[in-house]
Amino acid sequence: MSGNGHADDGGGRHPLFMPLVFVGGLVFGAGLAVSRMARPEVVLDFLQFEDFGLLFVMGGAALVAGPVFHLATRSGKRAPLTERVYELRRKTLDSNVLLGGVVFGVGWGISGICPGAAYASVGIGNWPILAGIAGMFVGAYGQGIARDRFSD
């Protein structure tokens, strides 16, 4: 599975690569705080149909990202900091996509947390969210072990 080799690995990174990722993270986290999606209660209100505002968070972000992804991909150009060719994010549609969506959905519905919002939640002082993040690591680790054991 090392076919994903790109010029962003190893020591040859552009000096602006990490700063851009960091600033991108800052803005991303600020957005999660501004939208209040970093609060599990707000997510649960959405899921319980009390407040549909969260549609504007995911929807707004996807509406900004979508046209840019398509235009960049169509341009055939490469990203300046990595020389990667712009591509759309398209994963293979298989039963795992559905199964994973179900499992993630149950977890999101129980807790009101998803990975990005959970990281931002730490930043707004929500220390109990660390239990949720610990759970995510346990889940990701367990899934990795289970996949090694039962497939391939």
Place this chain on the structure above:
Amino acid sequence: MALDFATLFPNGVLHYLLGGLLIGLATVAIYLGTGIAAGASTFLESTLSYVSDRERFQQFRFVQSRDWRLVFTAGIVLGATAYTALSGDDWFVTEVSATRLFVGGVLVGVGTRVGKGCTSGHGICGVGSLSDASLLNVATFVLVAAGTSQLLLAMGVRP
């Protein structure tokens, strides 16, 4: 239930929209600079590669991206902190129990890895790319989450 604006959006939509635009802007900036459609959940596996020798987590795609994913996540935490500190918004501690957070977190960890993405990878980058896999995944997790959450509410679990 009357489907008027105040019922659907009791807290307005501006801060939701602004937050969504910022998240989209961040995603686009990283994408245009690096060509990477960054999602938040691969951080889990790529960070596990620091502590687990298992081949599964030592895959090239995790090892080569683990440092920038750590930086991206640190940025997310600090960005939320900076906004809260500078805006005078209240610091926040959830009343959702640690048990719910942990159990939900485990399922989120499993589900995002099995399903190849999360709210950001599928929900923003994938949906923005009009990927059929992402559209199906997002529709599935939103519907299942709504059902789960309302079931818990009906069972008297609050908040």
